[in-house]
Amino acid sequence: MPTVTPITLAIAHINDTHSHFEPTPMSLAVQGLDERIYANVGGFARISSVVKSFRQETQADTDGFLFLHAGDCFQGTLYYSLFKGEANATMLNLLNPDAMALGNHELDLGNSAVSRFLDQIEFPLLAGNWDVSNESDRKRFPVKGKKQLLPYDPDKQIANVLLKKMDDQTVAIFSVALDKMADIAMPDADTPFVNAKQTIINTVSYIKREFGTHHIILLSHLGYEPDLKVAEEVEGVSVIVGGHSHVLQGDFTNVGLGDMGPYGRLINDTLVVQAGCHSFALGKLIVTLDEQGKVSAYSGSNYLMLGRSLAMDASWDQSLPEEAFKTAKEYLAQQPNVLHCRGDESIKQVLNARYKPAVEKLKSDVVTLLPARLRHLRVPDEKGGSEIAPLVCEGLLFAARQRGHLVDFAIHNAGGVRVSLEQGKLTAAEIAGRLLPFAIDLMLYKPTGLQVMQALEGAIDNAINNGTEGTGDGSFPYTAGLKYIYQCEMPKGERITTLQYQRLDGEWLNIERDSTYTAVSSAYTSQGKEGYDSLKHLKEPPRSIDVTLSESFIEFARTKETLSATSMVLANYVPCPECKSDGID
CATH class of the missing domain: 3.60.21.10 (Metallo-dependent phosphatases)
Structure with missing residues (x-):
């Protein structure tokens, strides 16, 4: 040598x-x-x-x-x-x-x-x-x-x-x-x-x-x-x-x-x-x-x-x-x-x-108008949760149902949404380039009620380091057609104290632990990443609906002359008093 x-x-x-x-x-x-x-x-x-x-x-x-x-x-x-x-x-x-x-x-x-x-x-x-x-x-x-x-x-x-x-x-x-x-x-x-x-x-x-x-x-x-x-x-x-x-x-x-x-x-x-x-x-x-x-x-x-x-x-x-x-x-x-x-x-x-x-x-393609600024943060604070992430979840539901899939609800991790949106024109470039830049497919999957409950709890535990060393607050779950109460001081496995989904006729029903539901999420979330571990154990693997995150939101937003954070959308996350007093961030 x-x-x-x-x-x-x-x-x-x-x-x-x-x-x-x-x-x-x-x-x-x-x-x-x-x-x-x-x-x-x-x-x-x-x-x-x-x-x-x-x-x-x-x-x-x-x-x-x-x-x-x-x-x-x-x-x-x-x-x-x-x-x-x-x-x-x-x-x-x-x-x-x-x-x-x-x-x-x-x-x-x-x-x-x-x-x-x-x-x-x-x-x-x-x-x-x-x-x-x-x-x-x-x-x-x-x-x-x-x-x-x-x-x-x-x-x-x-x-x-x-x-x-x-x-x-x-x-x-x-x-x-x-x-x-x-x-x-x-x-x-x-x-x-x-x-x-x-x-x-x-x-x-x-x-x-x-x-x-x-x-x-x-x-x-x-x-x-x-x-x-x-x-x-x-x-x-x-x-x-x-x-x-x-x-x-x-x-x-x-x-x-x-x-x-x-x-x-x-x-x-x-x-x-x-x-x-x-x-x-x-x-x-x-x-x-x-x-x-x-x-x-x-x-x-x-x-x-x-x-x-x-x-x-x-x-x-x-x-x-x-x-x-x-x-x-x-x-x-x-x-x-x-x-x-x-x-x-x-x-x-x-x-x-x-x-x-x-x-x-894409920069010249105006999708909708925003009458007011829409705030995004990962974990809710004293002013409430993200105004963007629930709308992104509405887009997931919309895209899946437009393709003929009977979907009960949508879940998306907060880290997949990247920015707040300012008042004014919202372009396709802003959505695909800044708001939802991760080109990830949407997936349909069929969890049980118990798996949904465990996924939500695990994702929030991970985001706020509640009893675990989390991987970051980007796991915090936002939803559409699904609402829950998370109580941080309850024992592990019992922190989701209320869990409901919304039928197509608008009625809210309790999620049954042993029943199976159809959900839509990004490929990242549906694979059980960052606290969503229960989704790794589905009876059937998730399947793609051949549309990405940004594409789904663009489709959804085009149906709206203006896009606002409505009270119904903001109610998708219902924080408990204990969480608010503890100051989740």
């Missing part, structure tokens, strides 16, 4: 781009101006330009260059709602990363979406703790055996490794994602995720033994805190390039974005980096590894990528006065963590010709 010697690498890295191919309007503070201004930040065309220039700048002074994506390119914008993974494959191929990690949102629609993505990409997709070895051969869109996938090797109990030659040295790259993937995404049941930490330990040992290199990069989709823990507890990883938690490392108080600590966290000779989200930032790292693969020196930063345009508001309707524009331009040009750059024209051309026309059409 060749002798391992010190090596200096230039690494450009992004993560959690979530289909943000275009620049994102971002509010920035500028010294010398009383009000914040807006800039269009990032986007794939600027990423491409900055990566190319960084590669050229570092070519003479480093031993090699890597461009890495730490996962979660799916979901997030109209480009995904309309084109799914196909647009991401095209745009990422143009960026030409050396490797990408599999993220949890790549699996929101199961293995089939990843399978089609793998057929289209021209770069490796690393998924080192995803065991696909027992995937059924009868599937129409399997992931097993795909050329671009580097999954778990169950025989060796390691991640498959990507090797990159840098002159006479070898750099080994592998990836892991959350091992509890089935709790937050929808990998097929025959393709489980194995323990991430043990996979890292085994793979590092294997790389050193079999390939004779200590220069090891972990492309991680675990999250920032887990990455820091890996650096602390596992020896032998040189650099962790991370994603999932959207952490923008660095001090950005100079532009009003806060301080997440220094760029690069060095723990026990392992360097951890992460670069925000939504394509607005790019990490530029130069790191030197000694012969043992330990970090001996590093420099770099996350950079916001700006163009020429500045405005007073996010809609770009109000331009900056000339003097304010000059002040902002001069100030931003002096900031060390801001790059002013022109976007790659070839990427702009593909986006504008192939995908943008359909997106622009």
Whole structure:
């Protein structure tokens, strides 16, 4: 084996781009101006330009260059709602990363979406703790055996490794994602995720033994805190390039974005980096590894990528006065963590010709009018619950019944609804791009009354950490055609004290524990995620009605000249006095 010697690498890295191919309007503070201004930040065309220039700048002074994506390119914008993974494959191929990690949102629609993505990409997709070895051969869109996938090797109990030659040295790259993937995404049941930490330990040992290199990069989709823990507890990883938690490392108080600590966290000779989200930032790292693969020196930063345009508001309707524009331009040009750059024209051309026309059409499609602002929050507060989520549930019921399904009620998790809605016109773009950006199918399923009761209680317990360590407040259930009372101080299993559904004639009836009902939910909820565990034990599996969340709400909203939160809709959640006094949040 060749002798391992010190090596200096230039690494450009992004993560959690979530289909943000275009620049994102971002509010920035500028010294010398009383009000914040807006800039269009990032986007794939600027990423491409900055990566190319960084590669050229570092070519003479480093031993090699890597461009890495730490996962979660799916979901997030109209480009995904309309084109799914196909647009991401095209745009990422143009960026030409050396490797990408599999993220949890790549699996929101199961293995089939990843399978089609793998057929289209021209770069490796690393998924080192995803065991696909027992995937059924009868599937129409399997992931097993795909050329671009580097999954778990169950025989060796390691991640498959990507090797990159840098002159006479070898750099080994592998990836892991959350091992509890089935709790937050929808990998097929025959393709489980194995323990991430043990996979890292085994793979590092294997790389050193079999390939004779200590220069090891972990492309991680675990999250920032887990990455820091890996650096602390596992020896032998040189650099962790991370994603999932959207952490923008660095001090950005100079532009009003806060301080997440220094760029690069060095723990026990392992360097951890992460670069925000939504394509607005790019990490530029130069790191030197000694012969043992330990970090001996590093420099770099996350950079916001700006163009020429500045405005007073996010809609770009109000331009900056000339003097304010000059002040902002001069100030931003002096900031060390801001790059002013022109976007790659070839990427702009593909986006504008192939995908943008359909997106622009949705932006001009007015679906209904909102006479007043509709508030969304996940867990009800002293003012009440979400005014949006129950209407989304009405959309689920409407779409199912329009397709001839006899549905009793709808349930949807609060986290699947993303924003409040402002008074005025509501467009299809706002619904599909911001309100309900997760392109997930609606599913019919037949739970018993007891399973409904258990699912509601489990979801609320999970959301408010009542007797359990929950996964987040996004599990809180909103409903249509179903109302309940949850009493948080009752014993586990008895917290749903009232549970009724509404017949088509408007009459409310008690849910019987042993009776079977027909419900509609998103694929995410109907699979028993995040506290809805009882739905994992249905007699029949849920089945798709071939319509997505956003499509169902658009259909429903088109039937209304105006859309308001009515008293009937708001009554779908009836909080108990104990919950209100405890201050659920």
